[in-house]
Amino acid sequence: MSAVEISGLTKRFGDAVVLHPTDLHIEDGEFLVLVGPSGCGKSTLLRMIAGLEEPSAGSISIAGRDVTDAAPSDRGVAMVFQSYALYPHLSVAQNIAFPLKVAGVPKREIAERVASVAAMLDLDALLDRRPRALSGGQRQRVSIARAVVRNPRVLLLDEPLSNLDTALRARMRHEFARLHQQLGSTMIYVTHDQLEAMTLANRIAVMSEGRIEQVGAPLDVYRRPATLAVATAIGSPGMNFVAVTIDACDDAGTSVRLPDGAVVRTAAAVPRSALGAPATLGVRPEHLFAADDGPFAGTVELFERLGPLSFAHLGAGGAADTLVAQLPGERAVTLGKRLRFAVDPANTHLFAPNGRAYPPNACTP
Ligand SMILES: Nc1ncnc2c1ncn2[C@@H]1O[C@H](COP(=O)(O)OP(=O)(O)OP(=O)(O)O)[C@@H](O)[C@H]1O
Ligand SMILES: [Mg+2]
Numbered sequence: 001m002s003a004v005e006i007s008g009l010t011k012r013f014g015d016a017v018v019l020h021p022t023d024l025h026i027e028d029g030e031f032l033v034l035v036g037p038s039g040c041g042k043s044t045l046l047r048m049i050a051g052l053e054e055p056s057a058g059s060i061s062i063a064g065r066d067v068t069d070a071a072p073s074d075r076g077v078a079m080v081f082q083s084y085a086l087y088p089h090l091s092v093a094q095n096i097a098f099p100l101k102v103a104g105v106p107k108r109e110i111a112e113r114v115a116s117v118a119a120m121l122d123l124d125a126l127l128d129r130r131p132r133a134l135s136g137g138q139r140q141r142v143s144i145a146r147a148v149v150r151n152p153r154v155l156l157l158d159e160p161l162s163n164l165d166t167a168l169r170a171r172m173r174h175e176f177a178r179l180h181q182q183l184g185s186t187m188i189y190v191t192h193d194q195l196e197a198m199t200l201a202n203r204i205a206v207m208s209e210g211r212i213e214q215v216g217a218p219l220d221v222y223r224r225p226a227t228l229a230v231a232t233a234i235g236s237p238g239m240n241f242v243a244v245t246i247d248a249c250d251d252a253g254t255s256v257r258l259p260d261g262a263v264v265r266t267a268a269a270v271p272r273s274a275l276g277a278p279a280t281l282g283v284r285p286e287h288l289f290a291a292d293d294g295p296f297a298g299t300v301e302l303f304e305r306l307g308p309l310s311f312a313h314l315g316a317g318g319a320a321d322t323l324v325a326q327l328p329g330e331r332a333v334t335l336g337k338r339l340r341f342a343v344d345p346a347n348t349h350l351f352a353p354n355g356r357a358y359p360p361n362a363c364t365p
Helices: 043-052 092-102 107-119 138-146 166-181 192-199 218-223 226-234
Strands: 004-013 016-026 031-035 057-064 077-078 154-158 188-192 203-208 210-215 240-250 253-257 263-266 278-283 296-305 310-314 324-326 338-342 348-351
Touching: 004 043, 016 043, 016 057, 016 210, 031 192, 043 077, 043 188, 057 296, 077 138, 092 107, 092 138, 107 138, 138 166, 166 188, 166 192, 166 240, 188 210, 192 218, 192 310, 203 218, 203 226, 210 226, 226 240, 226 278, 226 348, 240 324, 263 348, 296 324, 324 338
Parallel strands: 031 188, 031 203, 077 154, 154 188
Antiparallel strands: 004 016, 004 057, 203 210, 240 253, 240 278, 253 263, 278 348, 296 310, 296 338, 310 324
């Protein structure tokens, strides 16, 4: 059992609260992905779990044991950083063996474990090389090998792939999925990459300004973001946001008014007190569809062809901000053309001024 239990965990640097009191339960063997904008506290949370940063308050337990005051080496955790931090004067084999040597593991066992981890990460042929003679992807594999060689109960990974090119990232992403299956260890993985988050995670935790805003299965978080911050963090290209006024609500949902007066139907439930109040309407690019009488209008300012699909960036039309709409790959669009789009009420998101999403239901009395 190597579940991680975080209760009331808090971090302050002087007056600044970097992590507000946080509770989080990570299941034994779970792959949890932490996402959120730069500076929101992801690394700080990870470093506290690793024991590299002292909490200001709260506790951490791993496998049922309180490790809040335990030394990093006594927690059964290993951490992989964005920069590989390998020892340049040691060979790959010596780099991987290093933590075992420090822990006083017998030589024969070290050799066996290094060989087994090297095989798992496809490093067999590179064991005698020095780090400088390796590619970025190979170096990161060595630092992962060094982290897993001690059979950590919990593996912490802080943007481990962000220094690699796209092709290597894709390959390493598959390797992480495989590694997780093979090791069965609990993994907490920080990334800015949407694909990594959506494909690797059992659950995603979205952070914003020192708080965990939402934790859930990747698709649930994608389909039903609980706050504006979560809606902003998940999805690429990101969700479109339009400042609206709440116009009317009935059993079927809520109507909102765009800045130019056009009305959009949503499936949100708002309290009657919200009538006439401002709100933020959110629509993902793939949910805007071309419609001659659609409420969203704009002039095509940028057209991106990705092959199987395209993105049209529309300048100030019905909305004050630019809108991005996803189009089928075969559709050609000329710059400067004025287009109209509509959205199915079920595919809209409506956020209150405090950033909370209104529930997708009928109007509440
Ligand atoms: N030692 C420190 N002293 C003071 N402030 C710190 C310290 N370490 C981190 N911070 C601040 O804490 C906040 C959270 O930092 P953290 O490194 O956890 O962010 P992050 O979510 O990992 O960001 P990124 O995605 O850029 O890596 C930032 O505002 C940072 O400036
Ligand atoms: Mg960080």
